[in-house]
Amino acid sequence: MSITTAAHDPSGPSGHLPSFAREARLRLAEWQLALPLSLAFAALFLAPLLLLVATSFFNDDKITQPGFASWAKFFGDPFNYKVIFDTLLLGLKTVCATVVVGYPLALVYMDLSPRLQKVLLFIIVMPMLLSVVVRTFAWIVVLGREGVVNQTLLWLGLISEPLRLLQTELGLVISLTQIEMPLMLLPLISVMSRLDPNLRDASAALGASRWRTLFTVIVPLSMPGLVAGCLLVFASSTTAFISQTVIGGVRLIYLPLLIWQQSLVVYNWPLAAVASLSLVVSVLTVIAALSYLGRRSSRHLHG
Amino acid sequence: MQALAPASPQVAPAGRTLDVDNLTVRYGSAVAVDGVSLAIEPGEVVALLGPSGCGKTTLLRVIAGFVRQAGGRVLVDGTGIDHLPANQRNVGIVFQNYALFPHMTVTENVAYGLRARGQRGAAVDQRVERMLDMVQLGAFRERLPRQLSGGQQQRVALARALAVEPSILLLDEPFAALDRNLRLDMQIEVKRLQRQLGLTTILVTHDQDEAMSVADRIAVMNKGTVEQFDTPVAIYDRPKTLFVNGFIGTTNLLPGKVMAVVGDTATVALDAGATVRLPAQGIAAGSSVILSVRPEQLVLSPVATADSWPIEPGLSLPLGSQLVHEARAAGGTALKIVEPRRRSASETQRRFCALTPDARPSLFPRSTHPATE
Numbered sequence: 001m002s003i004t005t006a007a008h009d010p011s012g013p014s015g016h017l018p019s020f021a022r023e024a025r026l027r028l029a030e031w032q033l034a035l036p037l038s039l040a041f042a043a044l045f046l047a048p049l050l051l052l053v054a055t056s057f058f059n060d061d062k063i064t065q066p067g068f069a070s071w072a073k074f075f076g077d078p079f080n081y082k083v084i085f086d087t088l089l090l091g092l093k094t095v096c097a098t099v100v101v102g103y104p105l106a107l108v109y110m111d112l113s114p115r116l117q118k119v120l121l122f123i124i125v126m127p128m129l130l131s132v133v134v135r136t137f138a139w140i141v142v143l144g145r146e147g148v149v150n151q152t153l154l155w156l157g158l159i160s161e162p163l164r165l166l167q168t169e170l171g172l173v174i175s176l177t178q179i180e181m182p183l184m185l186l187p188l189i190s191v192m193s194r195l196d197p198n199l200r201d202a203s204a205a206l207g208a209s210r211w212r213t214l215f216t217v218i219v220p221l222s223m224p225g226l227v228a229g230c231l232l233v234f235a236s237s238t239t240a241f242i243s244q245t246v247i248g249g250v251r252l253i254y255l256p257l258l259i260w261q262q263s264l265v266v267y268n269w270p271l272a273a274v275a276s277l278s279l280v281v282s283v284l285t286v287i288a289a290l291s292y293l294g295r296r297s298s299r300h301l302h303g
Numbered sequence: 304m305q306a307l308a309p310a311s312p313q314v315a316p317a318g319r320t321l322d323v324d325n326l327t328v329r330y331g332s333a334v335a336v337d338g339v340s341l342a343i344e345p346g347e348v349v350a351l352l353g354p355s356g357c358g359k360t361t362l363l364r365v366i367a368g369f370v371r372q373a374g375g376r377v378l379v380d381g382t383g384i385d386h387l388p389a390n391q392r393n394v395g396i397v398f399q400n401y402a403l404f405p406h407m408t409v410t411e412n413v414a415y416g417l418r419a420r421g422q423r424g425a426a427v428d429q430r431v432e433r434m435l436d437m438v439q440l441g442a443f444r445e446r447l448p449r450q451l452s453g454g455q456q457q458r459v460a461l462a463r464a465l466a467v468e469p470s471i472l473l474l475d476e477p478f479a480a481l482d483r484n485l486r487l488d489m490q491i492e493v494k495r496l497q498r499q500l501g502l503t504t505i506l507v508t509h510d511q512d513e514a515m516s517v518a519d520r521i522a523v524m525n526k527g528t529v530e531q532f533d534t535p536v537a538i539y540d541r542p543k544t545l546f547v548n549g550f551i552g553t554t555n556l557l558p559g560k561v562m563a564v565v566g567d568t569a570t571v572a573l574d575a576g577a578t579v580r581l582p583a584q585g586i587a588a589g590s591s592v593i594l595s596v597r598p599e600q601l602v603l604s605p606v607a608t609a610d611s612w613p614i615e616p617g618l619s620l621p622l623g624s625q626l627v628h629e630a631r632a633a634g635g636t637a638l639k640i641v642e643p644r645r646r647s648a649s650e651t652q653r654r655f656c657a658l659t660p661d662a663r664p665s666l667f668p669r670s671t672h673p674a675t676e
Contacts, residue, residue, distance in 0.1 A: 199402050202403075203390075203419075205367055205395065206464075206467060207390050207416050207420050208419040257635045
């Protein structure tokens with residue numbers, strides 16, 4: 001049954017077909033719009049990923065002998081488990097820190113005048129406008145032995161000798177919190193500014209305190225933004241190779257550094273591929289879990 | 304409805320008096336409410352009526368405690384509530400968009416105020432059940448707000464506001480988002496509940512019909528002040544200012560001059576070309592005046608008399624049971640004349656207009672005539 005016959009005989013038993021055909025053609029047109037991006041994705045993302053998977057199933061660094069030795073070697077070493085665990089832990093710590101600092105900031109943002117909102121938004125987006133290398137070296141200046149933080153604490157007499165902040169996880173989490181903050185705040189602010197301001201007044205008029213309003217109305221309704229922010233910060237901080245390496249140094253080893261060492265220092269590409277896939281899978285697992293929980297908690301908002 | 308009768312004695316709180324005393328609100332340098340005083344009786348429904356930006360919503364938000372006043376006081380039963388934050392005022396409010404909590408079911412929404420007051424358990428459930436029965440939404444208790452129609456959402460908002468037994472009920476344009484038929488139903492419903500509970504209620508609206516039908520008294524507001532505070536009938540029949548006159552109902556403004564005042568009867572020569580006699584209070588002979596006449600207080604006639612003036616007839620539009628005629632008097636003054644619709648087979652040209660015998664037009668000194676009116 002072709003479209004033309006149906007179109008010629010709209011009164012026949014298949015009279016409904018033209019509309020069906022039109023719909024099908026429309027759907028095809030939509031697909032065509034997505035085609036360039038799909039092709040680019042396939043060529044630049046999917047193909048390398050498959051290549052990565054293929055590379056991981058070779059035993060030697062010359063990539064000549066297929067086998068499972070690289071997988072066995074990587075997961076046979078307890079050190080690597082610790083690296084995976086540390087990497088995910090770093091992501092979670094950064095997420096917690098950005099939530100603790102970012103959520104109140106988003107609340108403050110909602111109460112500002114439109115003019116001040118623009119100023120604050122500029123400050124929030126600022127880290128994204130700078131090169132990651134510049135941001136990271138700026139943090140070295142801030143956190144170093146002779147840095148701003150230590151100088152200030154010494155001058156205030158709170159410490160007697162400089163704190164060690166560089167090449168510690170604390171220093172790394174502090175700098176990642178600032179660097180990743182836009183990824184938390186932008187989705188959070190976009191969701192929160194869509195909240196009906198009357199909800200807060202309605203809650204107050206019903207006798208609820210500010211804290212009660214915050215935890216029973218504002219937090220549940222801003223959950224989609226919060227979850228989106230957490231996902232972005234987690235994915236970005238666990239893979240932030242430059243910050244991890246420059247601020248964390250070589251003493252703190254996370255998966256990106258391990259991959260870099262295996263691929264560009266030791267030239268063991270199969271092992272680097274296994275490490276890469278471990279990073280992808282472990283980060284995706286946490287993200288899937290987070291977004292599942294997020295969807296559950298905000299089911300009421302969209303069907 | 305039947306289920307209500309036994310429940311209402313327990314529900315009904317005694318109506319409170321609400322006094323607004325010389326209240327002033329400023330936003331920066333702009334004055335939103337300028338020295339407003341209102342004395343509202345227990346159980347009374349008062350409509351704050353005015354164009355947008357007249358300060359009516361600001362006044363409501365001050366009473367609710369969302370906005371701080373620059374001066375003046377708000378008293379409930381003679382006690383000032385100005386020092387109380389919004390969550391301790393025990394004021395029920397229904398917003399124009401209802402502001403239901405979208406992530407909570409109908410039951411949770413209605414129970415919210417009770418829970419916020421620390422109530423728990425069966426007492427809350429019972430109260431919620433009774434409120435939902437009262438607004439006839441018992442079958443929808445597990446629904447989310449977005450699964451309800453506009454009218455149902457409004458009932459939930461009303462039940463939520465009433466569940467905590469507020470001392471005052473505030474309604475902020477509550478019917479504006481409803482379509483015409485539903486609006487009338489909800490107006491009747493709100494009025495019924497308000498009567499039953501004896502709640503002192505303030506209704507903010509820009510819709511004069513709504514104010515006329517729901518309110519016991521109307522405060523007509525303009526530019527932050529109350530122009531007139533009176534019953535709907537008094538405001539319609541005896542508007543104190545030209546603004547009130549123009550805002551309530553449709554009116555015809557006829558400029559003229561007072562020729563003579565004898566006793567309490569004034570003789571006014573209209574610029575349109577007629578001389579009419581009217582009851583006059585506080586108007587001196589020789590002053591320029593504006594005569595305000597409701598469209599139903601004018602008649603058309605085919606013959607000229609001493610107190611009629613010539614017109615140029617325009618369009619005639621049927622409006623329900625009435626017929627609205629458009630016309631132009633000498634000097635270009637536009638007139639609207641309303642008469643009952645009847646079959647008129649041979650429509651003679653009626654080129655003259657006069658006041659009906661029972662017309663009670665209002666006289667205003669011409670100087671107060673605002674340029675925009």
